[in-house]
Amino acid sequence: MTTNVISLVSIGAHPTSGRARRAEQDARAVELGLQLAGDKLQVLHAGNIQEPTLRSYLGMGLPQLHVLEQPAGADALPVLSDYLRDAGAQVVLTGSQAETGEGSGMLPFLLAEQLGWPLIVGLAQVESIDGGVAHVLQALPRGQRRRLKVRLPFLATVDNAAPKPRQSAYGPAQRGELAAHEVEIEEDELFTGAVLQPAKPRPKRLKVIKAKSGADRMKAATAKASGGGGQVLKGLSPEAGAEAILKLLIEEGVVR
Amino acid sequence: MSDIIRRDPRAEWIARNRLHPLHAAMQPAQQSWMGPNGVMRKNVHGVGFIGPNGIKRIDRSGAQQGGAAKRTAAVDVQLPLHRIAEPAFYINVVPDMVGGRLSSHDRDLLGLARQLAGHDGAVLAVVFGEHKESAFATAGVDRLLVLDGSEFDGYSPEQRVQGLRAVDNQFNPRHWLLPDSRSGGGELGRRFAASLKERPATRVWQVKDEQCIGRAGAGQQDVARPVPRLILAAVECAEPVSDTRHEVLPVELSTTLARSLPRIEDLGAVAVDPAAIPMAEAEFIFSGGNGVKDWALFHQTAAALGATEGASRVAVDDGFMARDRQVGASGTWVTARVYVAVGISGAIQHLQGIGACDKVVAINLDPGCDMIKRADLSVIGESAAILQALIVAVDTYRNGAKRDAA
Numbered sequence: 001m002t003t004n005v006i007s008l009v010s011i012g013a014h015p016t017s018g019r020a021r022r023a024e025q026d027a028r029a030v031e032l033g034l035q036l037a038g039d040k041l042q043v044l045h046a047g048n049i050q051e052p053t054l055r056s057y058l059g060m061g062l063p064q065l066h067v068l069e070q071p072a073g074a075d076a077l078p079v080l081s082d083y084l085r086d087a088g089a090q091v092v093l094t095g096s097q098a099e100t101g102e103g104s105g106m107l108p109f110l111l112a113e114q115l116g117w118p119l120i121v122g123l124a125q126v127e128s129i130d131g132g133v134a135h136v137l138q139a140l141p142r143g144q145r146r147r148l149k150v151r152l153p154f155l156a157t158v159d160n161a162a163p164k165p166r167q168s169a170y171g172p173a174q175r176g177e178l179a180a181h182e183v184e185i186e187e188d189e190l191f192t193g194a195v196l197q198p199a200k201p202r203p204k205r206l207k208v209i210k211a212k213s214g215a216d217r218m219k220a221a222t223a224k225a226s227g228g229g230g231q232v233l234k235g236l237s238p239e240a241g242a243e244a245i246l247k248l249l250i251e252e253g254v255v256r
Numbered sequence: 257m258s259d260i261i262r263r264d265p266r267a268e269w270i271a272r273n274r275l276h277p278l279h280a281a282m283q284p285a286q287q288s289w290m291g292p293n294g295v296m297r298k299n300v301h302g303v304g305f306i307g308p309n310g311i312k313r314i315d316r317s318g319a320q321q322g323g324a325a326k327r328t329a330a331v332d333v334q335l336p337l338h339r340i341a342e343p344a345f346y347i348n349v350v351p352d353m354v355g356g357r358l359s360s361h362d363r364d365l366l367g368l369a370r371q372l373a374g375h376d377g378a379v380l381a382v383v384f385g386e387h388k389e390s391a392f393a394t395a396g397v398d399r400l401l402v403l404d405g406s407e408f409d410g411y412s413p414e415q416r417v418q419g420l421r422a423v424d425n426q427f428n429p430r431h432w433l434l435p436d437s438r439s440g441g442g443e444l445g446r447r448f449a450a451s452l453k454e455r456p457a458t459r460v461w462q463v464k465d466e467q468c469i470g471r472a473g474a475g476q477q478d479v480a481r482p483v484p485r486l487i488l489a490a491v492e493c494a495e496p497v498s499d500t501r502h503e504v505l506p507v508e509l510s511t512t513l514a515r516s517l518p519r520i521e522d523l524g525a526v527a528v529d530p531a532a533i534p535m536a537e538a539e540f541i542f543s544g545g546n547g548v549k550d551w552a553l554f555h556q557t558a559a560a561l562g563a564t565e566g567a568s569r570v571a572v573d574d575g576f577m578a579r580d581r582q583v584g585a586s587g588t589w590v591t592a593r594v595y596v597a598v599g600i601s602g603a604i605q606h607l608q609g610i611g612a613c614d615k616v617v618a619i620n621l622d623p624g625c626d627m628i629k630r631a632d633l634s635v636i637g638e639s640a641a642i643l644q645a646l647i648v649a650v651d652t653y654r655n656g657a658k659r660d661a662a
Contacts, residue, residue, distance in 0.1 A: 015474050099474035104458040105442075109450040118414075118519040121443045137526060138411075141438045143533030146411060147523040194481035196472060202461055205492055210499070230616075234623060234636045241635035242645035245596070245617055246653060248633050252615055253355075254540035254594045255561060255650065 003129050003152075005037040006089040008080065009045050009065075011053050012099040022056040025095030027165035029158045030060055033093050034166075036126055042066060044083065046076040049180050058176030059168030065176065068183045075188040077107060081114045083181070089153060091134070096122070096157040102194075105157075112155045120148060123156040125163075263307075338500040340398050343378030346429040349397075350420065351381060352441045356388035361435045361491045363395050368463060368487075368494035369433050370396040377430065380507065382423055384408045384416055392504045396497030399507045407515055411522040415515070417447050422513055424452065436460070436488035445488045456486035461493050530564045535581065538564035541592040541613075543583055545606075546570040547599020547621060550640050554598065557643045560650050566590065568600045584609035599639050602627030619643075 007030045012023030033041040043057055046068040058065055068079045084092060097105035112119035124139040127147070134154065138146045139161030211217040233241055249255040271282035291297045304314035347369045351362035358366075369379045378398040385408050392400060403419045424432075434445035436459050449456040460470040463483060471490065472479040535541065542558040543566035544551070558565045567577035569584060583590055585605035595613040600606060602618075602625055610616060610630075618631035619639050628634045635642060 013474055013476060015476070018476055101473055102458075102479055103471075103473040104446075104456065106446055106449065106456070106458070109446040113450040119447075120520065121413075122438075135523070142537050142539045143528060144539075145526040145528055147526050148411070149521040149523055151519060194479050196477050196479055199471060199476055199478045200469075202492070205495075230628070230630075230632045230634055232623065232628060232634045232636065236635065236637065238637055238641035238645040239649070241619075241637055241642050242649045244633065245619070245635060245642075245646060246649045248615065248617060249540075249561070249594065249596075250653070252594050254563070255653070 002037055002040050003090050004040070004042075004088055005033045005091045005093065006042045006044055006084065006087060007033040008092065008094040009043055009054075009057050010095070010098050010100070011047065011051055020051065020053040022053060022165075022168065023095055023099050024165075025097070025158055025160070025162075027057070027060070028160070028162040029093040029095055030057060030062070031165040032123070032126070032158055032162050033091075034061065035163065036091065036129075039063070042087070042089070044068070044080070046070050046074075046079055046183075048072065049178055054178060055173040055176065056168040058178075059170065059173030060166055061169075061172055062176055064179055066179050066181060068181050070183065070185055073188055075186045077110055077114070078186055079183040080107075081111055082183075084111065084115060091126075091129075091153065092117075092155045093123070094155070094157050096159045101196075108155055108157045115155070118150050118154045120150060120154060120156040122159050122161060124158075124161040335394065335499060335501040338398075338502050340376070340378045340503070343398070344376035345373075345378075346380045346399070346427045347373045347377055347431050347433065348380045348382060348423065348427065348429040349433045350441065350444065351383065352435050352437055352439050353383055353387055353389070354439050356386065358389050358391070358395055359435075359439075360496075361437055361441075363496035364491060364493050365433055365435050365489055366396045367496040368489055369431075370497050371494055372431055372433075372463070373398075379502070380427060380429065382420065384419070393501050394497065396500070396502055397504050398502050400504050401507050401509070403509070403513075405513070407513070410524075411520070412518060413444060413447055414518055414520065416444055417451050418516060419513055420444075420448050421451060422509055422511055426510055430485070431483070432486045434486075434488050436490050442488060445486065449486050452486070454486045455484060456488050457481060457484050458488045460487050460489045463487070463489075463494070530558075530562055533564050535564060535566060535583070535588045535590055538590065538592055540564065540594045540596075541566045541583070541590055542596045542598070543567060543600060544571055544577070544598045545600030547601075547639055548576075550643075551576050553640060553643050557647055560647045561596075563596065564592075566595075568597075568603070568606055597627050597631070598643070600627050601625040602630060 009026040009030060010023050012021045012026065013019065014021050030043060041062065043062055044066045045054060047070050049067045049069055054065060068083060070076065070079065094108045097103045108119060120136055120138060122139040123136055124145060125137040127135040127137060132152050134150050134152060136148050136150065138148050139159060140146055209217055209220045211220055233244055246255065267282055270276045270278050273279060287303065288296055288298045304312050307313040349366055349369045351358055351365065353362065366379060373379050379396055380399040380401060381392065381397045382401050382403065384403050401423065407415045408419065435441035436445065445456060457468050457470050460468050462469045466483055467480055468483045468487065469478050469480045530538070540563045542561060542563035544554045545568035548554050548571065565581055566583040567581045569582055569586065571577050572579055572582045582588065583606060585608045587609060589609050589612070591612045594615045595610050596617045598619045601620070601622065607626065607630055616631045618627045618634040619642050620627060620634065620636060621638065623636045
């Protein structure tokens with residue numbers, strides 16, 4: 001039985017040049033979808049169908065890409081939730097935040113809330129989908145993983161722990177079909193109160209020394225960063241030394 | 257000011273001089289007295305005085321007088337208490353509490369909350385489950401709400417959102433502040449925002465004059481907007497509280513929380529191959545240098561401990577480890593919580609690379625090397641023997657745990 005998987009994609013921006021490209025995390029969502037559903041994967045984009053970068057997703061080996069036609073600055077949430085409600089998807093994959101625009105990362109959360117589906121954050125791997133229940137691995141900070149059990153249908157965001165996207169090939173990118181869908185357009189109300197401006201470098205935090213006396217300030221200015229507050233075990237048997245090290249490792253919770 | 261306890265010759269002189277007006281005050285505490293039943297009682301703790309090096313001395317010759325009161329040179333600075341009896345409004349903060357303690361991100365967030373609360377508002381911290389933090393007062397928490405219960409154990413985002421909604425109904429805070437972090441705050445805040453149908457400001461790094469600025473997109477743009485009710489703030493969004501103390505009054509929810517059936521079930525952590533974790537974000541690194549002679553034993557120990565392997569530049573240059581395993585200024589800057597350095601003397605470039613590590617353990621032959629000065633625990637000795645003993649100790653520890661479980 002194959003699962004009905006939909007990946008949501010957006011237009012990314014290169015971090016240095018700012019040029020349009022396929023978004024890094026969305027490409028990972030497509031890759032994960034291709035591994036799950038193969039040719040049956042549906043890919044969905046809400047925005048401008050004329051954007052040439054969309055074809056780089058087709059170059060990953062997709063026959064078709066669905067586009068809900070919208071001008072820039074329109075709210076993608078209602079049209080996506082309407083589409084997903086009728087599409088009969090079991091798994092919806094998205095990147096965790098957009099690379100252009102506000103990029104708040106709220107879209108998957110709002111979609112899950114509107115559809116009433118559970119949401120998995122930071123999906124790394126789908127282990128099994130069986131009888132309407134999926135076992136998945138969630139990525140945690142520091143390379144750790146957690147196993148979760150979730151009922152279908154569900155939404156999942158992927159981040160950089162998901163499998164690396166395959167390359168985009170030119171031929172399939174040109175052959176693939178962009179299927180346009182007419183939708184109702186709603187303006188996003190964010191940009192009535194907010195302004196987008198070029199990012200300013202963040203101010204560096206100053207090291208403020210709050211000392212009462214001159215001697216304290218002198219000490220803070222001249223002391224070495226690493227004060228020898230450590231415990232030194234000398235002349236012990238190797239067993240006793242190893243025991244002391246193991247005790248610290250267990251206390252810190254790194255040896256389980 | 258040093259912590260050395262010093263003799264006060266003047267006090268001793270006053271205690272000897274019966275004509276001095278302060279003579280009575282300088283006498284040592286009464287040593288024995290008549291108890292209620294006519295039995296003589298003695299205070300054995302009052303005997304003697306603290307000598308110049310902090311060691312207790314007892315002079316039985318009878319000449320001892322004065323200086324009996326313990327005087328500490330360093331006086332604890334008591335920060336002024338900031339008291340809010342009747343808060344005009346609340347600023348709610350949900351710290352991450354990684355490992356049950358406030359992280360530096362949480363402290364920055366509490367600093368921002370303090371700034372928003374001003375003189376009339378109170379900062380209310382909402383903490384899930386057990387915590388080990390003892391410094392809420394100096395971090396700027398006026399009220400503390402602990403949501404305790406088995407339903408918040410493990411990964412339970414949906415239940416936590418319900419808890420936060422109940423808090424929202426009761427306290428109706430002016431702002432909600434959450435850390436925009438990968439260790440839970442970013443996810444919880446977005447879930448909560450979706451459930452409240454509020455539009456949050458994300459990755460906020462500055463709040464000033466009713467305007468907040470946050471990073472947008474992939475970091476090439478900023479979005480400036482009026483301060484919304486829900487703020488997900490980035491690290492270093494504000495200075496942490498440093499010169500006031502706060503009350504940390506416990507508050508409670510007036511309603512009991514409904515327990516909903518979780519749609520996402522937590523099946524627990526999964527064992528990960530430590531070699532596959534990128535070194536820059538590994539939690540536990542076992543690193544070898546010039547002092548390691550038996551590299552097979554080194555790899556065996558790393559596998560037994562379940563640690564990610566690292567190396568100093570010398571070990572990499574000599575071909576014992578791959579180049580991508582090099583720790584230090586020209587290799588990877590690591591952020592491990594625990595770093596074990598075997599046979600590494602601690603060149604300054606290497607010490608720079610481990611600057612962000614919390615606990616450093618050194619195994620080395622030379623007690624005078626720089627790594628020992630940096631380390632929290634150092635064992636001086638032959639590394640091969642210690643590694644062998646470490647493998648045995650880990651095995652017995654794991655087997656013992658298995659036997660206890662069975």
